[in-house]
Amino acid sequence: MSRIVTVAAAQLGPIARDESRPQVVERLINLLRQAKTHGCELVVFPELALTTFFPRWFMQDQAEIDSFFERDMPSAETQPLFDAAREMRIGFYLGYAELAEQDGRIRHFNTAILVDKAGQVVSKYRKIHLPGHAEHEPQRPFQHLEKRYFETGDLGWPVVRAFGGLMGMCICNDRRWPETHRVMGLQGVEMIMVGYNTPVHNPPAPDHDRLSDFHNHLVLQAAAYQNGTWVIGVAKAGKEEGCDLIGGSVIVAPSGEIVARCSTLGDELAVARCDLDMGVSYKNTIFNFAAHREPQHYGMIVERKGAVIES
Numbered sequence: 001m002s003r004i005v006t007v008a009a010a011q012l013g014p015i016a017r018d019e020s021r022p023q024v025v026e027r028l029i030n031l032l033r034q035a036k037t038h039g040c041e042l043v044v045f046p047e048l049a050l051t052t053f054f055p056r057w058f059m060q061d062q063a064e065i066d067s068f069f070e071r072d073m074p075s076a077e078t079q080p081l082f083d084a085a086r087e088m089r090i091g092f093y094l095g096y097a098e099l100a101e102q103d104g105r106i107r108h109f110n111t112a113i114l115v116d117k118a119g120q121v122v123s124k125y126r127k128i129h130l131p132g133h134a135e136h137e138p139q140r141p142f143q144h145l146e147k148r149y150f151e152t153g154d155l156g157w158p159v160v161r162a163f164g165g166l167m168g169m170c171i172c173n174d175r176r177w178p179e180t181h182r183v184m185g186l187q188g189v190e191m192i193m194v195g196y197n198t199p200v201h202n203p204p205a206p207d208h209d210r211l212s213d214f215h216n217h218l219v220l221q222a223a224a225y226q227n228g229t230w231v232i233g234v235a236k237a238g239k240e241e242g243c244d245l246i247g248g249s250v251i252v253a254p255s256g257e258i259v260a261r262c263s264t265l266g267d268e269l270a271v272a273r274c275d276l277d278m279g280v281s282y283k284n285t286i287f288n289f290a291a292h293r294e295p296q297h298y299g300m301i302v303e304r305k306g307a308v309i310e311s
């Protein structure tokens, strides 16, 4: 019997800096309600789905920075989301800024959780590939200070059994690094969920701007095909506090084909019935890792951080 999961990519339009958590949670619940009408069991929200993309600003006051973080998940402000999802028997992926007391100190992570249909957190991921920079770069039209506000994730890329399959998560820039998806592929992942906030304009490489949407789909489709997995890529989109973010939320099949996509830059669902067995023919043939990979030749991938060009 095939294992079908009906999934929604729940794209968000801009979140204003002064939009409160309850206001945002109401938008998320509205998307859950829409997903319910489509028979969805799983809804994937974007990265940092509770606030505006605050790394675009240089801040020095820690209290101001911490105002964008969640100390508890769920908290009183996000509990209504968990309650509504549980009542509708829908699970969800939620990206948010996590403030954690760990090892006797305060930690800050760019985090995503997977919540099952009973409202239980069944997996947590903390973003490993933090793009951008750590110091103020005033020449930029906007900052990208993820290296300032977040620590590198410390949970690896877990793959868990949920929704009848093997589920994995990553966040935004992670999707550009093939190692991300292969680590999950080597755990047999059948669906990768990834939220993103991606500016159209990348100040260090303005020539790439015209290809922002292409590069987004390129990496998502490659990840799906090369690991025989579904990939759900979900944007926070639109002109958010003056910064244009790409949309392009998609559901990608293990074949690499886009089977559903958003077409606006606002709050919008893209829905697909995902057969988790569709990856089997790829995992058992062209990407049969056990039969075809040659790890004895891959050492550089782990041993070297940057490229070394022999003179």
Ligand code: ING
Pocket: 131, 132, 144, 171, 172, 173, 174, 176, 196, 197, 198, 199, 200, 201, 202, 203
């Ligand atoms: N965003 C971007 C991403 O990798 C980025 C980083 C910024 C890429 C600007 C291109 C241009 O999609 C996050 N949040 O990782």
